[in-house]
Amino acid sequence: MHAIAIILFGIIVLFVSLILLTIGLNALLYSIMSILAPLVAIFIGLLGISFFGRESFLKEDRYHTFNVWIALGLIFFSLADITAILVFMTEDASQICFAVSLVQVPGLFLWVLGILGYFKALNASLRLTEGTQLWLAVGVITTLASLSLVVIFAIISPTRNILATIVGVPVIVVLGLIVCVISGILWVFREGYIARSLALLLFGVVLLLIRSIFWQVEDYCGGNPLSPISAIESYLLVGASFLLANNLNLIFESSEEGME
Amino acid sequence: MHTVEINSIYIIKRETGVCLYHKDFTESAFDPQLLSSFLVAMTSFFDEATRSVTSQARAFEGTHYKIIVEFGDWTLGAVSTKEDSAGIRAKLKRLIQRFEEQFNVLRWVDIDLAVHTRFEQSVILEYVRSIIHSDTIITVRPEWEHYTKRSEVISFLRLIPSICTVREAADFLEIPLEVALNLTAEALWERAISVDNPVKPDDIYQAMSITGTNPLTGPLTPETVRTLTEFDGETPLSIAAERLKTSDLKRFLDEVALLEKRKMIELVTPAHSVAIRYTSALQSLLENCANILGLKVMRQVFLSSKQQLVDNYPWLAFVSLEEGVDIELRSSLTSATIKGSINPDVVNDGFRVLLQFVTRKVKDLLGPNPINKIVTNTRKEIQNHFPSTAYEIEWEYLTALKSS
Numbered sequence: 209m210h211a212i213a214i215i216l217f218g219i220i221v222l223f224v225s226l227i228l229l230t231i232g233l234n235a236l237l238y239s240i241m242s243i244l245a246p247l248v249a250i251f252i253g254l255l256g257i258s259f260f261g262r263e264s265f266l267k268e269d270r271y272h273t274f275n276v277w278i279a280l281g282l283i284f285f286s287l288a289d290i291t292a293i294l295v296f297m298t299e300d301a302s303q304i305c306f307a308v309s310l311v312q313v314p315g316l317f318l319w320v321l322g323i324l325g326y327f328k329a330l331n332a333s334l335r336l337t338e339g340t341q342l343w344l345a346v347g348v349i350t351t352l353a354s355l356s357l358v359v360i361f362a363i364i365s366p367t368r369n370i371l372a373t374i375v376g377v378p379v380i381v382v383l384g385l386i387v388c389v390i391s392g393i394l395w396v397f398r399e400g401y402i403a404r405s406l407a408l409l410l411f412g413v414v415l416l417l418i419r420s421i422f423w424q425v426e427d428y429c430g431g432n433p434l435s436p437i438s439a440i441e442s443y444l445l446v447g448a449s450f451l452l453a454n455n456l457n458l459i460f461e462s463s464e465e466g467m468e
Numbered sequence: 469m470h471t472v473e474i475n476s477i478y479i480i481k482r483e484t485g486v487c488l489y490h491k492d493f494t495e496s497a498f499d500p501q502l503l504s505s506f507l508v509a510m511t512s513f514f515d516e517a518t519r520s521v522t523s524q525a526r527a528f529e530g531t532h533y534k535i536i537v538e539f540g541d542w543t544l545g546a547v548s549t550k551e552d553s554a555g556i557r558a559k560l561k562r563l564i565q566r567f568e569e570q571f572n573v574l575r576w577v578d579i580d581l582a583v584h585t586r587f588e589q590s591v592i593l594e595y596v597r598s599i600i601h602s603d604t605i606i607t608v609r610p611e612w613e614h615y616t617k618r619s620e621v622i623s624f625l626r627l628i629p630s631i632c633t634v635r636e637a638a639d640f641l642e643i644p645l646e647v648a649l650n651l652t653a654e655a656l657w658e659r660a661i662s663v664d665n666p667v668k669p670d671d672i673y674q675a676m677s678i679t680g681t682n683p684l685t686g687p688l689t690p691e692t693v694r695t696l697t698e699f700d701g702e703t704p705l706s707i708a709a710e711r712l713k714t715s716d717l718k719r720f721l722d723e724v725a726l727l728e729k730r731k732m733i734e735l736v737t738p739a740h741s742v743a744i745r746y747t748s749a750l751q752s753l754l755e756n757c758a759n760i761l762g763l764k765v766m767r768q769v770f771l772s773s774k775q776q777l778v779d780n781y782p783w784l785a786f787v788s789l790e791e792g793v794d795i796e797l798r799s800s801l802t803s804a805t806i807k808g809s810i811n812p813d814v815v816n817d818g819f820r821v822l823l824q825f826v827t828r829k830v831k832d833l834l835g836p837n838p839i840n841k842i843v844t845n846t847r848k849e850i851q852n853h854f855p856s857t858a859y860e861i862e863w864e865y866l867t868a869l870k871s872s
Contacts, residue, residue: 271762399835
């Protein structure tokens with residue numbers, strides 16, 4: 209029920225955005241969404257920590273640890289959106305993408321930690337891959353892809369700030385990696401209840417990935433309301449994913465757990 | 469040395485006190501007619517004394533034996549054995565039932581129905597066949613020809629080496645293993661051979677001298693004491709060997725056989741072995757699933773499965789979870805399995821169904837393919853610790869059908 213409430217809120221945000229865009233109040237829309245984005249990120253991050261943060265580290269509960277890292281990453285993303293507001297107020301819009309990407313990096317780092325840690329735990333139970341070759345391959349591909357894309361974007365858009373490209377491209381690559389890993393996990397569990405939570409998380413990350421790609425390809429940062437809107441929708445999808453993940457145990461209720 | 473678990477068996481008609489069937493596995497046994505009269509007299513006495521419709525007397529105890537009594541409709545079964553256990557009682561009940569079905573006419577008339585010959589296979593199946601396995605060592609007695617007249621047993625013993633395992637005998641004679649197992653059981657029945665089940669890595673032993681001294685030999689060496697601490701009644705020998713950092717498993721098993729001969733350790737009851745095996749499998753399954761679903765969800769899965777089953781298997785109420793998904797057998801259940809007061813089949817049944825319920829619920833959460841993989845990996849882990857008995861868990865019933 210609560211997951212549906214969050215998704216409904218996301219639909220309302222889209223609906224309001226559509227109306228304001230149609231009317232032509234782009235600036236107003238950008239202002240509202242820029243403020244709403246970090247608030248939503250903080251709220252969802254705190255929600256995640258309240259669900260999963262109490263016990264996971266002590267008990268080595270991999271699934272809960274994974275959700276805690278995602279929640280902590282969202283807190284950093286909220287800082288990134290706050291940074292966007294501050295930089296926008298300095299009227300140097302070209303620096304927004306660079307600043308936001310930079311502040312997102314620690315949050316992304318936490319997401320990678322969480323997702324790869326969970327994948328490792330999955331692998332211990334399911335034996336999907338053997339040995340360390342996979343991790344080595346992932347590291348090499350990520351590095352090579354980042355370097356290649358930096359060069360490509362630098363050639364395509366020579367006027368863009370090179371620092372923004374150097375920070376922005378690895379963000380795209382890492383988000384792409386996270387999308388691939390979550391997709392793989394979702395494929396493995398596609399027939400179970402857990403797939404619903406993973407699907408929502410996947411859509412959330414895909415939205416962030418699309419946003420990051422548009423930052424590099426189009427002028428998407430300075431004043432364009434689609435950037436904070438996509439951020440809000442992404443955070444709300446992640447929040448709905450938390451709620452479904454937390455409610456997995458309610459499928460099988462027993463009276464004994466309450467007494468223990 | 470593992471021998472037939474009973475010394476002798478008697479089936480007695482209650483009304484008349486006549487012994488209808490008896491078989492002795494040891495050289496010294498009771499006179500059947502004397503024992504029958506005694507048992508019928510004593511059970512009648514207890515009936516009179518307590519004025520109860522169902523007879524109360526269940527066991528009589530001697531110095532080195534117990535006589536266990538179970539009642540049928542018109543017969544009474546008695547078994548002389550070293551220890552009373554629910555397993556032996558359950559087998560006796562089954563035999564009484566089968567006897568009453570097969571020879572029902574004896575309830576009304578006394579005629580010669582060749583009872584001993586016709587009922588023999590039933591008794592062999594219950595009490596003899598269960599101790600014969602493929603790696604059981606057969607030792608043919610020196611003058612075996614005097615013990616048996618059966619042609620198939622004579623052919624069997626004439627051709628096999630004087631000491632060999634059942635599997636070796638089957639391979640040597642090029643006969644199916646099942647046939648060799650049945651022939652061995654018949655030869656043991658005829659007392660033409662003796663059998664010995666070697667110590668296996670999945671055996672579970674418990675130390676009998678925990679005070680550091682042996683009544684027979686006196687104080688023990690510190691190394692022996694350290695070894696004995698591993699025999700806690702819960703750890704299979706394969707894991708005990710790992711903990712003691714033993715590189716030569718065969719030598720370790722020989723040392724265990726020696727400790728057993730010296731009465732410093734003893735094998736746990738079949739019910740306890742079954743409980744430990746299933747607990748290990750369940751623990752491994754819960755841990756593997758908790759890696760994916762988290763501890764909270766798996767606790768809920770276990771507890772809701774248990775709640776659904778506790779009406780049919782009340783003893784499951786004594787299986788609980790400690791921290792995380794660590795399974796704990798409460799002391800009432802542990803004590804019942806160690807004493808043998810709960811039937812191994814009952815334990816096997818309950819745990820099997822609990823495992824099935826848990827895997828079904830996890831299948832709903834993860835899908836059929838992942839849970840099948842987890843069951844396969846769990847089976848491999850359990851096979852490492854219980855190489856000979858892991859197959860007794862019915863893994864194929866735990867795998868989910870793939871959705872179309």
